[in-house]
Amino acid sequence: MTDTVTSVPTPTKRLLKGRFGWFFVGRTVDLAGSSMTTVALALSVLQASGRAADLGIVLAANMIPTLVLLLLGGAVADRVSRRTVLLLSNLCTAAVMTTMAVLLITDRYHLVAFVGLALVGGVVNAFSQPALRGIVPELVERQDLQRANALLASSQNTVRIIGPMIASVLVATVGGGWALAADAASYLLAAAAFTRIPAESRPPAAREPLWHDLLDGWATFRSMRWVVIMTISFALVNAANVGPWNVLGAQVVSGNDGAMGWGTVQTVRAIGLLVMSVVAVKVVLRRPLRDGAVWGTLAGLPLLAVGLTGNAWIVSAAAFVGGLGLTVASIGWETTLQAAVPAESLSRVAAYDELLSFVAIPLSQLAVGPLAAAYGAREVVLACGVAYIALCLLPLLSREVRAMRAEGAPAAPAS
Numbered sequence: 001m002t003d004t005v006t007s008v009p010t011p012t013k014r015l016l017k018g019r020f021g022w023f024f025v026g027r028t029v030d031l032a033g034s035s036m037t038t039v040a041l042a043l044s045v046l047q048a049s050g051r052a053a054d055l056g057i058v059l060a061a062n063m064i065p066t067l068v069l070l071l072l073g074g075a076v077a078d079r080v081s082r083r084t085v086l087l088l089s090n091l092c093t094a095a096v097m098t099t100m101a102v103l104l105i106t107d108r109y110h111l112v113a114f115v116g117l118a119l120v121g122g123v124v125n126a127f128s129q130p131a132l133r134g135i136v137p138e139l140v141e142r143q144d145l146q147r148a149n150a151l152l153a154s155s156q157n158t159v160r161i162i163g164p165m166i167a168s169v170l171v172a173t174v175g176g177g178w179a180l181a182a183d184a185a186s187y188l189l190a191a192a193a194f195t196r197i198p199a200e201s202r203p204p205a206a207r208e209p210l211w212h213d214l215l216d217g218w219a220t221f222r223s224m225r226w227v228v229i230m231t232i233s234f235a236l237v238n239a240a241n242v243g244p245w246n247v248l249g250a251q252v253v254s255g256n257d258g259a260m261g262w263g264t265v266q267t268v269r270a271i272g273l274l275v276m277s278v279v280a281v282k283v284v285l286r287r288p289l290r291d292g293a294v295w296g297t298l299a300g301l302p303l304l305a306v307g308l309t310g311n312a313w314i315v316s317a318a319a320f321v322g323g324l325g326l327t328v329a330s331i332g333w334e335t336t337l338q339a340a341v342p343a344e345s346l347s348r349v350a351a352y353d354e355l356l357s358f359v360a361i362p363l364s365q366l367a368v369g370p371l372a373a374a375y376g377a378r379e380v381v382l383a384c385g386v387a388y389i390a391l392c393l394l395p396l397l398s399r400e401v402r403a404m405r406a407e408g409a410p411a412a413p414a415s
Contacts, residue, residue, distance in 0.1 A: 012147065012281060019198055020139040020148055026193030027132065028155040030090060033186030035163030037097065040183055043167070044100075044176025048109035061115045065122035066129075067355065074130035074351025075213040078344055082135040083197045089128035090191035096121045097184035104177030129354065134347035137338045139197070146285060146335040153277035153331055161270045217348025224341070226400045227349065230289065230333065233395045234357035237296075240391060243364030244303060244384040248377045252310040261312030268316040269302070272323025280331050289404045292332030293396050298325025300388035307382025329392075336404055 016024060045054055077085050096117050103109055140148045170179035221227060254262045285291045298321050305311075305318035341349045371380045395401045 012151065015140060015144055015148060015151065022193050022196035023135065023139055024151060024155065026190045027152060028159065029186050029193060030190040031156050032159040032163050033183045033190065035159050036167040036179070036186065037183045040167040040171055040176060040179035043171040044104055044180060045114065047171065047176050048104055049111065054111050057111065058114050058118045061118040062122040065119055066126045069123060069126035070129070070351050070355045071214055073127035074348040075210055075217060076127055077131040077134050077347035078217070079213060082131040082138070082347070083194060085127055085131040086135070087191050087194045089124045090187045090194065092124045093121060094184045094187035094191070097180050097187065101177045101181040101184060104175070104180065130347035130351045133350040137343055137346065142339055145338050146331060147281055149331045149334045150277055150280035153327060154274065154281065157270060157274035157277050161267065161274065213348065217345055217352065220345040221349045221352040226398065226404060227353065229395050229398050229401055231353050231356050233391060235360045236391045237388060238357060239360035239364045240384045240388045241303065242361045243368040244381045247365060247368050248372055248381050249306045252306050252377050252381065253312050253315055256310045257312035264312055265316045265319050269319035269323045272320035273327050276324040276327035280327065285332050287402070287405060288332030288336045289401050290396065292329035293392050295325040296329035296392040297389045298322050300385045300392065303381050303385030303388055307378045307385055310378060
């Protein structure tokens, strides 16, 4: 007589074999396309026009409608099937990329045409982002939210390393048009994967006017004090980080060690993001907002390293550690938001969070140049690094933030 041993799937395998699995595949392919598009579009426009001004106009045309329509996108994603939104947005993006590719391959590049296509892409992005953030709780159980978000972060950080490399090789070898054609194919593959998401993920249909949904979403956002506190914190953190890091960090490090030095920093940082996202699949954050705020302070170390030395290897080491902390903070926030916000309002609350968190980024990018001219680039980055760490810890002054548990509810006071 023999005993039959039945293998029990690990929680991760169980997730990937369930409803979440096809979303994970589609989202990974979608992210691969996005990461390739960022590089391929930039190199393609520069290759076709030879003018940096054209690239700036195209990128601005893509970003502006996203910011303007983001709240509307959140309301739509809460009202209709998020699966349908993701499917249509990927098909539309594939059409935009295909049209750009044809224009480049046939040597018919024209700035006006690319601006128009970029505007369409920005509109589509405004609807897809809230749907992406809102659909995960429909596909996994509450206790699996952190693991699901960690898996998504792992794939995101992986393709952020590989995607730009593939795009650069394609542009250099076969040309920008074919690189954008490969991007278009990735969006079609993502759409095919999203068709496999069960149709029952559709939320209940709403009958009120759309403007009522926007007001209701704002009321839900404002009523959750811990969400408001964290969103304000993110806005301030982005103001202290994005401009100083992307503009002054690149200037200081490349000034010391050349363009390869800054490229090394970015690659090592991406590796740090990837490593922690893999670890986070196994680790449970009991108080994700508290833990995320503490770990998030590590993301201020790269700014301090730029301000103190500017040496590429020292900044790279700090960027690796900073990537670890940033991943914990990001996963902790996303998991708590998904667990605590009602499913019927999640996309709208996420849209308000994203809009208000990102609104300070253009201001930061515009302000760092004059500040560096007045006080010195390294001095400004160093001051922003100190401010970054303090701003990460600022939300912990709220007991509600400190006590929020992974289940999406404050911990009960100790007896």
